[in-house]
Amino acid sequence: MTEKILLVDDEKDFLTVMSERMTARGMQVTTADSAQAALQEVESGTYDAIVLDLKMPGMDGIETLKAIKARNPTLQVILLTGHATLEKGVEAMKLGAMDFVEKPADLNVLTEKIKNAQARKMVLVAKQTEQKLKSILTTKGW
Amino acid sequence: MNAGPNRVGQSGLTYFGRTTASISHELKNALAIIKENAGLLDDYLQMADKGLPIDPARFKTVTGRIADQITRADGIIKNLNRFAHSVDEPVKAIDLNEIAALLNVLSQREAAMRQVTLQVCPEGATIPVTTAPYLLLTLLGRCLSICLQYMGSGKTLTVKVTRIPDGGRIEFEALDAARLAAAANFPGENETDLLNAVGAEYHLDGTLGCMAITLSNR
Structure with missing residues (x-):
């Protein structure tokens, strides 16, 4: 199954090359070069995973993560960070990030995390659907 | 103890830390782009091994991007070096x-x-x-x-x-x-x-x- 990815980074050259490599691995990639552009994409599209740079001009990765989660809590966010520290990782996880990867990222590791994100999102969406169905069954009197 | 020189030293250290952290982030970004472009060249070679035709112009684009990022990283290192030497003589x-x-x-x-x-x-x-x-x-x-x-x-x-x-x-x-x-x-x-x-x-x-x-x- 094709993974739908939103890749967010202010380095345009990074977006170009990552997008090409991920597309060659069968993923469907959309790119955004700012937090604002990413949030617009989140409003209009559905994604299995969002790969988000931690340090960006204007709204940084942590603020963007909070805004994404506020819009759609089922979205799975993988943070890209210049220096992966335990402290940063714990902070990101507390705010709802699924995982984090240190730059320069190993594409095989990132791909594995994206697949995990997709699986986790499917479980969350299935749970949501089940709850909706239960709610309908208990409130409707068929 | 005189608080002045201590505060001056602390301010200098804080600025040093903040500046080198910023420089290291920028270097990481350049390295990440170099790494992914090298990976893309590897992808092309694997495609060629499987008998898929690769347009040589694609190699040229990728090597051009790598050269650009090396120039960028070299500039960052030169600035870091100038910054480091700014403490050579106190006055x-x-x-x-x-x-x-x-x-x-x-x-x-x-x-x-x-x-x-x-x-x-x-x-x-x-x-x-x-x-x-x-x-x-x-x-x-x-x-x-x-x-x-x-x-x-x-x-x-x-x-x-x-x-x-x-x-x-x-x-x-x-x-x-x-x-x-x-x-x-x-x-x-x-x-x-x-x-x-x-x-x-x-x-x-x-x-x-x-x-x-x-x-x-x-």
Whole structure:
């Protein structure tokens, strides 16, 4: 199954090359070069995973993560960070990030995390659907 | 114990840490792009091994991107080297234009993060002053950070270097410098110690929207 990815980074050259490599691995990639552009994409599209740079001009990765989660809590966010520290990782996880990867990222590791994100999102969406169905069954009197 | 020199040392260390952290992030970004482009070349080779035709122009594009990032990384390292050597001599004769140029390259990322355009306008001629170069850089970096913090995104911060009788002046034209300084309670104790350490004076012109550091060569 094709993974739908939103890749967010202010380095345009990074977006170009990552997008090409991920597309060659069968993923469907959309790119955004700012937090604002990413949030617009989140409003209009559905994604299995969002790969988000931690340090960006204007709204940084942590603020963007909070805004994404506020819009759609089922979205799975993988943070890209210049220096992966335990402290940063714990902070990101507390705010709802699924995982984090240190730059320069190993594409095989990132791909594995994206697949995990997709699986986790499917479980969350299935749970949501089940709850909706239960709610309908208990409130409707068929 | 005298708190002044301690605070000066701490301010210098803080500026050193903040600046090298910013430089290392920028280097990481360049390395990440180089790594992914090298990976893309590897992808092409694997495709060629499987008998898929690869347009040579694609290789040229990728190697061009790698060369660009190497040039970028080399520039970053050169700036880091200049920054490191600014502590070589505690006090020496310097050209204010050169310090402003170094401040410019070291602060571009910080300005970009605040979505502010940083523009440094040097004086045409050399402006020699004898001072503590690293501490002056720390003081100027502090002035610049305050301006960036309070001026808001989408604006341009102009740093102008001018010659004055017996010295030089560095101005930060931040539109509403009076508000900036009031909001940040600037200069505080740390900045006052730095001003004393480098033998400089601080001026604020609320009408012109400008904060300035003046150094005398007397």
